[in-house]
Every structure is written in structure tokens, then in C-alpha cells.
Amino acid sequence: MKNYDLIVVGGCASGIAAAINAKRIYPGMKIAVIEKNPRPGKKLLATGNGKCNLTNLFAPEHDYVGKGFASFAMQSYNPERVVEFFEGLGLICYSDSCGRVYPESNTAASVVDSLRFETDRLNIDVICDTAVTEIKKNGGGFTVNGEYGCKKIILAVGGKASPSQGSDGSGYELAKKLGHSLVKPVPALVPLCGSAEITRTMKGMRARDVVLTLRGDKILGKTQGEILFTDYGLSGIAAMELAAPAQKYIDSVKRNPFTYIDFMPRMTYDDIVEYLQNLSNIKGFCNMDNFLTGFLPKAVGIAICKAANLYKADKRIDELTAEEIKRIAAKIKNFPLEITGTRGFSNAQVTSGGIKTDEIDPETMQSKKCSGLYFAGEIIDVDGGCGGFNLQWAWASGMLAGELKD
Ligand SMILES: Cc1cc2nc3c(=O)[nH]c(=O)nc-3n(C[C@H](O)[C@H](O)[C@H](O)COP(=O)(O)OP(=O)(O)OC[C@H]3O[C@@H](n4cnc5c(N)ncnc54)[C@H](O)[C@@H]3O)c2cc1C
The missing domain is CATH 3.50.50.60 (FAD/NAD(P)-binding domain)
Known part of the structure; x- marks a missing residue:
């Protein structure tokens, strides 16, 4: 000995x-x-x-x-x-x-x-x-x-x-x-899995300064920073910081939480509506694919229009009604993604618990x-x-x- x-x-x-x-x-x-x-x-x-x-x-x-x-x-x-x-x-x-x-x-x-x-x-x-x-x-x-x-x-x-x-x-x-x-x-500081059919269409796209709100029965966490869309869900520091509260919620209530993305935290909902109305005057002849390309990556803009149930590739921007523009603005401020879990301990930087x-x-x-x-x-x-x-x-x-x- x-x-x-x-x-x-x-x-x-x-x-x-x-x-x-x-x-x-x-x-x-x-x-x-x-x-x-x-x-x-x-x-x-x-x-x-x-x-x-x-x-x-x-x-x-x-x-x-x-x-x-x-x-x-x-x-x-x-x-x-x-x-x-x-x-x-x-x-x-x-x-x-x-x-x-x-x-x-x-x-x-x-x-x-x-x-x-x-x-x-x-x-x-x-x-x-x-x-x-x-x-x-x-x-x-x-x-x-x-x-x-x-x-x-x-x-x-x-x-x-x-x-x-x-x-x-x-x-x-x-x-x-x-x-x-x-x-x-539970794994912490790890990418989030979920709504892959939505995030896959935006794979590789980054949004630089978003606010993420994680909600279950109540607000479980809120972060601000960069996110990266992937084929399985969301990466980037702002997403990774929500992993532990998301996993703890799933484990305790056996239901999936949602994360809501505010793509434009520096602008209010009303500011965005006004901006989009101006945009529809300037770019009215373009089709919807390019409606939001002025301030978001194109694939993200398309996903937002789809989430508002308004996307039609050949629809012209000037065909959008004022009410439809408001629906798009609402999704820019509050884009929902269901979170089904995390990428697990093998990809986690830290353990919570x-x-x-x-x-x-x-x-x-x-x-x-x-x-x-x-x-x-x-x-x-x-x-x-x-x-x-x-x-x-x-x-x-x-x-x-x-x-x-x-
Ligand atoms: C990819 C990555 C990047 C990170 N970047 C940062 C960063 O930039 N800044 C930051 O603050 N944090 C960062 N972290 C987190 C940080 O590294 C950890 O929180 C920190 O290392 C924890 O230190 P620790 O000594 O408690 O545990 P660990 O660093 O995990 O060390 C535990 C040690 O114990 C050894 N060990 C385990 N079991 C046994 C056993 N049974 N017998 C003998 N030895 C054993 C292990 O081999 C290991 O060497 C990162 C983590 C990862 C994975």
C-alpha cells in the first residue's frame, strides 16, 4: 500500500x-x-x-x-x-x-x-x-x-x-x-434537438442576435445571442444555454417545451409591421421568396412565411394583405420550435445536476x-x-x- x-x-x-x-x-x-x-x-x-x-x-x-x-x-x-x-x-x-x-x-x-x-x-x-x-x-x-x-x-x-x-x-x-x-x-451547454423538418430547411443559417424564450407550463429560460440552424435542431450559444432547463422539463413532465425565437429583438412588433409595409411597396413586384431577404437569410425568411401559413413561391409581395403582413411580423417576433431533447452527454460541455x-x-x-x-x-x-x-x-x-x- x-x-x-x-x-x-x-x-x-x-x-x-x-x-x-x-x-x-x-x-x-x-x-x-x-x-x-x-x-x-x-x-x-x-x-x-x-x-x-x-x-x-x-x-x-x-x-x-x-x-x-x-x-x-x-x-x-x-x-x-x-x-x-x-x-x-x-x-x-x-x-x-x-x-x-x-x-x-x-x-x-x-x-x-x-x-x-x-x-x-x-x-x-x-x-x-x-x-x-x-x-x-x-x-x-x-x-x-x-x-x-x-x-x-x-x-x-x-x-x-x-x-x-x-x-x-x-x-x-x-x-x-x-x-x-x-x-x-442532465446534459448542459449542448445543442437542442427538435422540429427537424423546419430547421433542416434552414440548415447552416445563422441568426446573429436573437432572443430565445423557452416555455413549458411557464417560462423556463431566456437567452440572447447567436443561433445556428442544423439538420437536427438548433445550435449556437443562445440555444445551448437552454439545454439543461429543456431536458429537466422533459424529464419531469414528459412533455416537450417550445422555444420561441425573436429574430429582431431591437425592433418592436409595430416597427416591424411598418417596415414590412414599406418593403411591400418597394419590392411589391418580387415573389415571396425574397420578401425578408433585406434583414434575414433567405431560407429563414421563407420558413417564417411558411410558419405564418402564407408561403406560396409564386405569390407576389404586393398581393399580401395588411393582415397577412401582421401575421408575418408576429412570426418574426415569435417563431415557435418544439424541442424534443438535446444532443446528449457526448456532445455536452457541462453537466447540470x-x-x-x-x-x-x-x-x-x-x-x-x-x-x-x-x-x-x-x-x-x-x-x-x-x-x-x-x-x-x-x-x-x-x-x-x-x-x-x-
Ligand atoms: C468541448 C468543451 C469546451 C469547454 N469550454 C469551456 C470554456 O472555454 N470555459 C469554461 O469555463 N468551461 C468550458 N468547458 C467546461 C469545463 O471544461 C468543465 O466545466 C471543467 O473542465 C470541469 O472541471 P472538473 O475538474 O470538475 O472536471 P473535468 O474537467 O471533467 O475533469 C475530471 C477529470 O477526472 C478524471 N476522472 C474521471 N473519472 C475518474 C476516475 N474514476 N478515476 C480517475 N480519474 C477520473 C477525468 O479523466 C478528468 O481528467 C468546456 C467543456 C467542453 C467539453
């Missing part, structure tokens, strides 16, 4: 942050990180389209699921402190106008490398190619896979999103055996069910939107767990 003071299970964002912070606070401690992949940090390499959007300066105001629970960690290790941590490793960062922070190199590999150099410098054992399948509490400590012993243990194995990068949900089983329970995990937050002390990340056990990162029922918010949570919760406070 190889013995450590601390074992961190999971060698990606939250686990490495936890191990580094623990070793800096307790330099005499013998610490190991156990990672199932051949190298640590595999998922980090894929983040931010390979650029790694490592935090967001507006994270303190962000509407996280689990915000109340997360707030102590987020205040203790706020985005400025995270940037300081990385700059202390020699990684220069920059932020954009939305507060998104990236490494100056624009390469996720430099984030992984700087973490790796620090674990080497601190003599943290990083044991790779080792999946943890069993954690047993014995007396004052733990045994891991019957091979390693430790006094304290941090579970930082992620959720179920993007399992090809290592996080396959195995952490939930390990935690359950130590007395924990789960909020059912996980270890129940009321079973963890928010000021230490220690389990309330099993002393000496701590949690960090996505395994916990906390998640945020696109833009660096999820990595911010991973670093903050990892560093707090690494304080190993009782």
Missing part, C-alpha cells in the same frame, strides 16, 4: 487546482493526483475551441445553478484571484469586452503546461492511466483501489459531459458508496456525510453558462477544497 496525506481523484481543472493549493498551504504533505487518462488536463485542451476561456470577470454576478452554495468559494477565489494564480505561473492573460479571460498565447495547451510545471515543481505525484473504481473509508482515512492509502481525499472527477475526455459519471457511484445522493445529471449541495459544507467543500472527503468542480450540482463560468467554478471550488479545512 502506497500512503499519502492527500489523494486527489481526477487530474483536470478542479483536481489540479486543489492539489496545487493544498501543497502550497501544507508543503510537508505527501500528495497524489490519480487520473484515468494517460495525461492530466485532457478536457482543458478542448476548452474555448482550443483557446481555453479560463474564467470570466463577471462570474460574481453570474446566475449559476447553485449560486448560493457556490458564493463562498467564488468570493474566496474570485476571477481576479484566479488570473493572479495563473499569472503567478507565468501565464499572461487577457480579457475581452464580455469579461472572458484567455491566455495571451490563445492556446489551451499553455494552461495545461503551466499547471503541469507547477505540480512538478511542488513534487506532487501525478499517477496516470489509473481509473479509481473503489474508495473505502477505513478508520481515520481511506483506501483507494485497495492500492493507495490516504488521510484525506478530494473527489474532482467531473460529471458526465464529454465522456471521451474522461468524465464518465463514475464519480457519482464512488460518492454514492460514501453516503451521498444526486440531483439527476450532480452531488447535492446540501450534503457539502460550502465553506470547506467537505462532505457532511463522510469526514475527510471533499468535493470539487463539476461533480457538484453547480453549473453556469458559456463564457468561462464553469472553469471559474472548477478553479474556485478546487482551491477551496485544497485548503482541507475541517
